[in-house]
Amino acid sequence: MRSASGTSPTPDEPVGDAPPRTRTGASERPLAEAYDTALLDLDGVVYAGGEAVPHAVRALEGARGRGLGLAYVTNNAARTPRTVAAHLTELGVPAEPEDVITSAQAVARLIAEDVPPGAPVLAIGAEGLRVALEERGLRVVESADDGPAAVVQGYGGPGMPWERLMEAAVAVQRGVRWYASNTDLTIPSGRGIAPGNGAAVEVVRIATRAVRPAPEPRVAGKPLPPMHRESILRTGARRPLVVGDRLDTDIEGAYAGGVDSLLVLTGVTDAAQLLAAGPECRPTFVARDLRGLLVPHPEVRALAEGFVCEGWTATATGSELELNGSGDPLDGxxxxxxxxxTDPRALDPGKALARLGL
Structure with a gap:
């Protein structure tokens, strides 16, 4: 991955070929000064359950004051950028529609590049998907019998009628080009984990499994390159920093895009999952929350007896990770x-994390 002093690749440049990361990165300057644009995930990073994550509002205000551009990048294709921006503004994070990039916009660009201008598209989803398609000059249709040039699935909310999935399945069986805004199998809700757009995509996949060759949708959302390309094209970022709470979408997407990332521990990923992360899911930086944008990040040094960060030393001993020292638990x-x-074995971090209270 590129360092804090590096620049982002252009949208067509090969990415994701960096050697595996074996330690978190260091930055002598606060991240808000080392990068020009933060590409922020929303749920679990800026808000949770509709309410602002603790410290998020002030941290983003401070980052903006230091000159960091803020863009909000979400796999949720249901809401329009205008609706998302209004929600952020209500929470105390001023935002304009152009500050929001959605997987609906990314998939609409993919489709527009593949079909003629004004082509009919069967859209299975909510307003955010329909608006994104129309902004690309595509004509939204409701039925597989309307001669669509493409069928696209985006999250349609818990009330999406079953008949919409049936229309998608019929179109795919007829050989219509198939697209999906994203394939997240689940999404968080106030009542627990709910099926995401990926679950709806699987329904269509099951319904069309007799087709040969088996159809596969082109997917735009994180962690795949079309979403990163959309973010760079819309923001013009030269030194972007991806900020997220999920290893398998936000951080893996940054790795695929060849840019640096900050994992915040306010959402899905916990400390144990971070330690077990595969090479493509390892963030450049880690912080408790968005206040991590406002501070430098210390170096992790390799010594004969292990790895040192500030007052902590970590080693792999037998089948366990051991931790000695004191100081900020995040440095530990x-x-x-x-x-x-660094150690390819599966190591038990339980005792070490207990020392940190993580």
């Missing part, structure tokens, strides 16, 4: 990451 976690990511 950084040292543990280096020990875990």
């Amino acid at each position: 976690l950084r040292a543990l990451c280096a020990a875990a990511w």
